[in-house]
Amino acid sequence: MNTAAISHLYDLHVLPVYAPKIALVRGSGSRVWDADGKEYLDFTSGISVCNLGHCPEPVTAAVSAQAAQLVHVSNLFYNQPQAELAERLSTLSNGYKFFFANSGAEANEGLIKFARKWGNPQGKNQIIAMQHSFHGRTLGTLAATDKPAIREGFEPAMTGFSFVPFNDLQAVRDAITPETAAVLLEPVQAEGGVYPADQAYLTALRELCDKCGILLLCDEVQTGIGRCGAMFAHQLYGIQPDAFSLAKALGNGYPIGGFGVRPDWLDVLGVGSHATTFGGTPLACAAAGAVLDTIRDQNILANCIQAAQYLAEQLTQLTANSPSWHDVRHLGLLIGLPCDHAVSSVVAAAAKRGLLVLSAGANVLRLLPPLTVTSGEIDQAVAILADSLAEAQA
Numbered sequence: 430m431n432t433a434a435i436s437h438l439y440d441l442h443v444l445p446v447y448a449p450k451i452a453l454v455r456g457s458g459s460r461v462w463d464a465d466g467k468e469y470l471d472f473t474s475g476i477s478v479c480n481l482g483h484c485p486e487p488v489t490a491a492v493s494a495q496a497a498q499l500v501h502v503s504n505l506f507y508n509q510p511q512a513e514l515a516e517r518l519s520t521l522s523n524g525y526k527f528f529f530a531n532s533g534a535e536a537n538e539g540l541i542k543f544a545r546k547w548g549n550p551q552g553k554n555q556i557i558a559m560q561h562s563f564h565g566r567t568l569g570t571l572a573a574t575d576k577p578a579i580r581e582g583f584e585p586a587m588t589g590f591s592f593v594p595f596n597d598l599q600a601v602r603d604a605i606t607p608e609t610a611a612v613l614l615e616p617v618q619a620e621g622g623v624y625p626a627d628q629a630y631l632t633a634l635r636e637l638c639d640k641c642g643i644l645l646l647c648d649e650v651q652t653g654i655g656r657c658g659a660m661f662a663h664q665l666y667g668i669q670p671d672a673f674s675l676a677k678a679l680g681n682g683y684p685i686g687g688f689g690v691r692p693d694w695l696d697v698l699g700v701g702s703h704a705t706t707f708g709g710t711p712l713a714c715a716a717a718g719a720v721l722d723t724i725r726d727q728n729i730l731a732n733c734i735q736a737a738q739y740l741a742e743q744l745t746q747l748t749a750n751s752p753s754w755h756d757v758r759h760l761g762l763l764i765g766l767p768c769d770h771a772v773s774s775v776v777a778a779a780a781k782r783g784l785l786v787l788s789a790g791a792n793v794l795r796l797l798p799p800l801t802v803t804s805g806e807i808d809q810a811v812a813i814l815a816d817s818l819a820e821a822q823a
């Protein structure tokens with residue numbers, strides 16, 4: 430099928446909640462190909478899902494082998510890949526214990542449920558979230574998401590959340606009440622426009638939560654699994670959240686999410702308190718295990734840090750010559766370029782030239798290359814972006 434034929438079937442049979450233009454049929458490393466044979470450099474990585482690029486050999490091999498051995502058992506039974514994945518994550522996080530789900534929203538639902546289960550016996554069940562946050566599209570995570578456009582029409586919203594400005598410690602202090610159970614935030618607000626937390630803010634927020642007896646919850650669905658240059662972004666800040674969520678890149682495209690709970694709080698969620706059918710299946714955990722092994726074996730974090738520095742330098746030069754662009758915000762390879770005008774024309778111009786990029790809100794261009802990206806690919810992407818900015822300006 431070509432793009433027109435696929436698009437036609439979508440028009441007929443897929444609920445029109447998305448508005449795609451390109452039909453992708455194959456991927457390898459940093460590149461994807463569409464149904465008409467056109468090649469693209471993919472600086473979206475499936476929205477920070479394919480952090481190892483498309484179809485990395487060790488992950489494909491692990492998924493293939495596990496698919497032939499045992500795909501699914503319920504959580505009424507042990508399975509070895511889940512045990513091994515949890516062990517790897519525990520080692521990487523200094524002893525957290527993990528629950529596995531299937532998506533980012535579900536992982537964050539788990540964080541919210543954990544905080545309420547912890548707080549309710551003390552009369553605390555309110556959560557302070559951040560303005561411009563994004564935590565998912567389920568009713569619970571939507572209630573923690575400060576984005577009116579995607580909440581509209583789905584009222585009544587779940588109660589129990591308030592919002593404060595990001596990177597503003599005094600605002601959190603002022604919002605705390607005797608009913609506050611937790612503060613929930615993304616270490617880098619991604620969908621909200623790529624705003625990294627300030628170091629001093631997160632350090633002080635951790636201290637404030639400790640002082641007030643409040644949980645600190647990190648949504649690492651987009652920032653985790655190496656995207657920011659460490660396995661989890663909170664490690665870059667030297668803080669330990671009470672619990673944190675993961676999803677997107679954990680399976681490099683095989684759906685898996687989950688959350689980790691700090692050793693202090695292992696008695697909060699006991700037998701029967703939380704569950705899901707598909708969470709932590711042998712197949713999902715085999716994929717995620719291979720992802721974590723590959724990150725270690727192929728020095729992926731070092732490449733991410735190096736590539737991020739090089740790409741940020743190139744982008745700083747590029748934006749210095751473009752009047753509408755003023756800044757390069759990034760932590761590792763989670764990169765945002767704020768613009769005076771809507772960036773959709775730049776996204777379209779780049780795709781036409783064979784480079785896939787994203788936006789984060791209307792006015793921020795977002796780049797999420799795979800963590801395996803090479804300097805040659807970066808040079809190629811920056812050259813295409815330069816032409817795309819020029820075209821959008823004209």
Ligand SMILES: *Cc1c(COP(=O)(O)O)cnc(C)c1O
Nearest residue numbers: 532533534563564565648650651
């Ligand atoms: C993508 C994302 C989510 C939602 O994940 P889904 O898998 O789409 O449910 C939640 N939080 C953050 C920070 C995300 O980037």
